[in-house]
Structures are given as C-alpha cells and as structure tokens.
Amino acid sequence: MKSKKVPMRLCVGCGKMRSKKELVRILKDKEGNISLDFTGKKSGRGAYLCKNMDCFLLAQKGHRIERSFGCRIPETVYEEMKHALQTALAGESEHMP
Numbered sequence: 001m002k003s004k005k006v007p008m009r010l011c012v013g014c015g016k017m018r019s020k021k022e023l024v025r026i027l028k029d030k031e032g033n034i035s036l037d038f039t040g041k042k043s044g045r046g047a048y049l050c051k052n053m054d055c056f057l058l059a060q061k062g063h064r065i066e067r068s069f070g071c072r073i074p075e076t077v078y079e080e081m082k083h084a085l086q087t088a089l090a091g092e093s094e095h096m097p
Contacts, residue, residue, distance in 0.1 A: 009048040012064040013055025023048040024085065028069045034077050036084045045069060051092070056085055
C-alpha cells in the first residue's frame with residue numbers, strides 16, 4: 001500500500017519546512033483583512049507560521065508577513081494575531097497531559 005504524501009509548508013518566522021498540521025495559517029482575505037486561520041480552510045492568500053511565539057515575533061520583527069502579502073500591516077493587527085495565538089497555545093497546553 002502506498003503511503004500518503006504529507007503536505008509541507010515553510011514557516012515565515014524561522015524558515016523551516018514543516019508539515020501543514022504543525023503550522024498555523026495566516027490569512028489575507030479578499031477584503032484585505034489579515035487574521036489567523038487555525039482550520040487552514042478559509043479562502044484567501046495564506047502564509048504559514050510555527051505554533052510558537054518565537055516564530056511569530058521573528059516574522060513580525062523582520063516584516064516577513066508583510067513581504068508575503070505585499071502590504072503593510074498595522075500594529076493593531078499584529079496585536080490581535082498575537083493575542084489569538086497566545087490564547088490558542090494556552091488552550092493546547094491545557095489539553096496535553
């Protein structure tokens with residue numbers, strides 16, 4: 001039996017290739033709104049980020065998310081994404097034994 005191909009994506013923070021399930025998708029929709037997509041299924045342009053704050057901070061500091069989408073991102077959007085990522089990481093750590 002043939003094994004299934006695991007989709008790999010590049011983290012915009014650290015630059016490492018990881019499986020799609022290990023990453024969080026950053027989404028830019030048709031209206032130009034930028035947000036985190038934890039399902040990975042919403043329509044729009046996407047970039048990927050490891051599920052840790054270090055990669056998020058690297059991507060923010062180096063303007064890597066802005067470069068991926070070709071637009072400026074306001075600080076308020078970064079703060080919203082940071083809060084959403086912290087909330088999601090806190091929720092995941094509660095579910096792990």
